[in-house]
Amino acid sequence: MNMNVHEYQAKQLFAKEGIPVPQGKVCRSVEEALNIYAELGSKQVVVKAQVHAGGRGKAGGVRVVDNKNMLTDFVKQMIGSQLVTYQNAPEGQPVHQVLLEEPCQISSELYLSVVLDRSSQTVIFMASSEGGVDIETVAESTPEKIFKFSVDPLVGVMPFQCREMAFLLGLEGKQIKQFTHIVTKLYKLFTEKDLSMIEVNPLVIDASGDLVCLDGKINIDNNAMYRQPQIREYHDPSQENELENRARSFDLSYIALNGISAVWSMELDLQWLLWI
Ligand code: ADP
Ligand code: MG
Numbered sequence: 001m002n003m004n005v006h007e008y009q010a011k012q013l014f015a016k017e018g019i020p021v022p023q024g025k026v027c028r029s030v031e032e033a034l035n036i037y038a039e040l041g042s043k044q045v046v047v048k049a050q051v052h053a054g055g056r057g058k059a060g061g062v063r064v065v066d067n068k069n070m071l072t073d074f075v076k077q078m079i080g081s082q083l084v085t086y087q088n089a090p091e092g093q094p095v096h097q098v099l100l101e102e103p104c105q106i107s108s109e110l111y112l113s114v115v116l117d118r119s120s121q122t123v124i125f126m127a128s129s130e131g132g133v134d135i136e137t138v139a140e141s142t143p144e145k146i147f148k149f150s151v152d153p154l155v156g157v158m159p160f161q162c163r164e165m166a167f168l169l170g171l172e173g174k175q176i177k178q179f180t181h182i183v184t185k186l187y188k189l190f191t192e193k194d195l196s197m198i199e200v201n202p203l204v205i206d207a208s209g210d211l212v213c214l215d216g217k218i219n220i221d222n223n224a225m226y227r228q229p230q231i232r233e234y235h236d237p238s239q240e241n242e243l244e245n246r247a248r249s250f251d252l253s254y255i256a257l258n259g260i261s262a263v264w265s266m267e268l269d270l271q272w273l274l275w276i
Contacts, residue, residue: 001222005052006239010198013218017188019185020212022212024040026097027098030076034072036100040100043066044064045103047062047078049061049081051239052088052239055085055087060083078095079097079098080096106204108129110130110202110204111127111146111201112183112201113126113200114186114190115196117150123153123187125187127165129145129170130142131204132202163180171211182200194220194224196219
């Protein structure tokens, strides 16, 4: 079984490793949101509902706001609601927090993920220049646009592997070094925190040509949780299925089959990509 964390938590872990993310802060109320808005000091901010599922953009859970009124309206609308996306159960998941972030001027959206290949027990990086959209769709229609390499656990990520992938993605100049940095640090995070999946979709090129992680999803194996106190603190039972929660409290692994829970599905979704 896997546990998920929220986007803002994934981004905290990224930032600690020096992986570039937009500046932002999470909050639980309109009042807090208005304070953060003042702190961020930019007229435009991006408000992002925090639930353990992707597809929030399409589901209306991500919005750019231009002023305090728009901010107040959207935060009121989101907090306390159930957000239904194509990735979660029909009843959706409750929004208790929103992330307020500086807007990024996106020039293009890429895809990057790291996943443990359970069959070969190796760590695989996957990337595509077709980011922002659902990666399963890319896999179905243009599988040749997904690039992969596996990491030798004895030597770790090799710079040439990053450079090769960067070229395939069409990156150039400073972006190649930035990509190598991001991949190397993601691998460090992946191994140190016993993760089973990290997905950055989209990894964007901004207006100045720099790479920034605009989204972050992380899965961790429950069996490793005892030695990851920091990630244990990130646990948010409100995002999980009630029966799974009860099973967890009895140390059982229960998988809800009706409206398969996001906890279970995200990493498995990527497992089949390893086969194409
Ligand atoms: P999800 O994957 O759940 O839909 P994302 O975090 O990927 O959520 O956001 C959806 C889309 O919203 C992104 O593909 C991007 O186009 C836009 N977006 C997200 N964060 C920002 C930001 N800080 N600045 C500008 N656009 C953003
Ligand atoms: Mg995303």
